[in-house]
Amino acid sequence: MIEQVQLNITYEVVSSIEELTEQERQVFHLAQQATDNAYAPYSNYLVGAALLLSDGSTHQGTNQENAAFPSGLCAERTLLFGVGSNHPDKTIELMAVTVRRRHESHFLKACPCGACRQVLAEYQNRQHSPIRLLLQAEDGKITRLKSVEDLLPFMFTKDML
Numbered sequence: 001m002i003e004q005v006q007l008n009i010t011y012e013v014v015s016s017i018e019e020l021t022e023q024e025r026q027v028f029h030l031a032q033q034a035t036d037n038a039y040a041p042y043s044n045y046l047v048g049a050a051l052l053l054s055d056g057s058t059h060q061g062t063n064q065e066n067a068a069f070p071s072g073l074c075a076e077r078t079l080l081f082g083v084g085s086n087h088p089d090k091t092i093e094l095m096a097v098t099v100r101r102r103h104e105s106h107f108l109k110a111c112p113c114g115a116c117r118q119v120l121a122e123y124q125n126r127q128h129s130p131i132r133l134l135l136q137a138e139d140g141k142i143t144r145l146k147s148v149e150d151l152l153p154f155m156f157t158k159d160m161l
């Protein structure tokens with residue numbers, strides 16, 4: 001017997017930055033600003049991420065490329081590992097990711113890679129509370145997710161070890 005199962009993922013498409021809450025807008029702007037600091041001399045694909053911790057502090061990260069390509073790292077993981085190292089006892093409440101090309105001001109669709117989704121899942125499971133996400137979408141819109149589970153169905157967790 002074969003059973004077909006449907007998976008429902010819930011997310012919101014917010015029409016513009018102005019529609020975000022004040023707190024979300026602040027974190028989203030920080031992610032956009034962070035693209036200025038991306039080190040992406042090879043791809044010119046500037047990724048900026050920002051997050052809000054439970055103590056109200058905000059933190060930024062960018063992609064860091066390397067001449068030996070696999071040695072570079074995505075903005076999301078640069079940020080998460082930095083925060084995980086320096087603020088291990090704080091809860092991550094919200095994370096925003098934005099992308100633009102060098103010498104271009106308009107932002108592109110941000111889509112975290114599989115490895116970054118898995119790392120996000122680890123941090124969410126570690127803190128036992130959802131990490132909300134804001135991803136730059138096309139035409140100035142923003143994709144808003146309530147939890148990493150909506151970004152990574154079938155996530156691998158420590159319970160499976």
Ligand SMILES: [Zn+2]
Pocket residue numbers: 074075076077112113114115116117
């Ligand atoms: Zn990534």
